[in-house]
Amino acid sequence: MTPDEKHIKRINKYLTSINVLYNDLVREIALLVVNLKVSEKLFRFKDYSRITKAVSEALMTYNNGLLSKIRTYTEYEWDFANQKVNDLLTDNMNAIKPKIPTTAYDSKMREISKQSQNKKALEVFQERKNGKFTVSERVWNITKQAKENLEFAIDDAFKEGMSAQDLARKIKGNLNNPDALFRRVRDKHGNLQLSKNAKAFHPGQGVYRSAHKNAMRLAANEINTAYRQSEQLRIQGNNDVVGQKINLSPQHKVYDMCDELAGSYPKDFNWSSWHVGCKCFRTMILKSPSELITEINNGQNQSPESSANFVSGVPDNFNSWLSENRETLEKRKSKPYFLEENKKFVS
Incomplete structure (x- = not known):
């Protein structure tokens, strides 16, 4: 398996971990709302004061967890790319080692090793703005969208007497198809009542209506870009x-x-x-x-x-x-x- 094939395989593994993070959020929210006496109006967490603090904490745990995983996995792939380039350049030098002086070989190997020490560049990469937003700002926007997605999903899923497990299952099913979910909730409550909230379901170019899909998209893109940018620095720095x-x-x-x-x-x-x-x-x-x-x-x-x-x-x-x-x-x-x-x- 080539280094790049291993890179793709690792990304898929990282995304599995991020999927677990979202599943944990859904399960925790279901436990919080399952025993509520829900009114007929559109469900909003802010209308149920006894759970609002716990909901905010659950969302912040998800936000911090997502950001932490993206930062950790981008660092992993940054280092893997460095090692990939090191191995290639080392193999290149080893192939000609018998035909050059030992001192020259040692000097070139030190140069290769020194070029891989680019942690400062990783920090700059992780804090950069892509378009108008940093990664942490994009994660926060996804968390806010997740809250809105969950409110719509709970509104549609909630039935008296459901267990937390059944509610979590129903919420997850709704979240898998936010377009259909929006139509059902809109029909249930009417366009006028949803007019302000509908903005959450009109995302911009390259953005999904599903917060979870946006999280997976952002994570995969950041992790892959870290790997490629680490390669890029090494390519530009070696004659x-x-x-x-x-x-x-x-x-x-x-x-x-x-x-x-x-x-x-x-x-x-x-x-x-x-x-x-x-x-x-x-x-x-x-x-x-x-x-x-x-x-x-x-x-x-x-x-x-x-x-x-x-x-x-x-x-x-x-x-x-x-x-x-x-x-x-x-x-x-x-x-x-x-x-x-x-x-x-x-x-």
């Missing part, structure tokens, strides 16, 4: 890397933009994915063994441009894709991340 190739995942079955954008790119083309959920992966393009041996034996550390393998520009298919999609892209309020990060390559 032996002269380009990068972005490849289709073996699991890629349906033709989409990934097929149209795959290819060899400059090493400073900032890439983490083509779209949310993208499973494409990159391989590093290195100086040839003969170039590296000659360079080291001459006591040089040549720039990437010196290599015959150097990738100087984006592939033609990237420019073709831009031309074909320019009109659609110009209408979008937010541009794809890889375009925002690579403006110098966008003609």
Whole structure:
């Protein structure tokens, strides 16, 4: 199994843990509300003063747990990416070790080790704003949406005499299809009463009506981006890397933009994915063994441009894709991340 295949497998494992976090929230909320005497009006936690504090605590536990898991898992994948690059560069050096001086080999190995010490960059990554919001702000928005989702789900699920277990099961079933849930609650209470609350069910571009889906989407994207950004720093910081190739995942079955954008790119083309959920992966393009041996034996550390393998520009298919999609892209309020990060390559 390749390092990138292991990376995808780990993400799936992390998401299982985040799913448990949401299940725990639903179960705890069900225990809090099951013995309430519920009125006929639209269910809102704030109308039941004896549970409002406990509900707030449960939501804060979920919020803090989600943020903590995202931070922990992004750090894990940051380190795994560092190790992946270390292994590649080490293997590259070991292949030419007999043909270069021992002192030069030791020096290059120290350089590789030093480049992996980029924890400060991880901290900057974790605190960055993506668009208008930091990750902690996005998690808080998801928590607020989770509260609204739960209120709609409880309104529809609640029946006198239900056990907490049955109520939790019914709530979870409702949360799996928030569109249908909204229609049922709207029909039950009428449009006028729901007009203010309906905003929660009109999310922006790239956002689901389900808080849980948004949590899973955010976590998967952050964890994958951490892995790719750690790779990116190492690629940019090492002269032996002269380009990068972005490849289709073996699991890629349906033709989409990934097929149209795959290819060899400059090493400073900032890439983490083509779209949310993208499973494409990159391989590093290195100086040839003969170039590296000659360079080291001459006591040089040549720039990437010196290599015959150097990738100087984006592939033609990237420019073709831009031309074909320019009109659609110009209408979008937010541009794809890889375009925002690579403006110098966008003609």
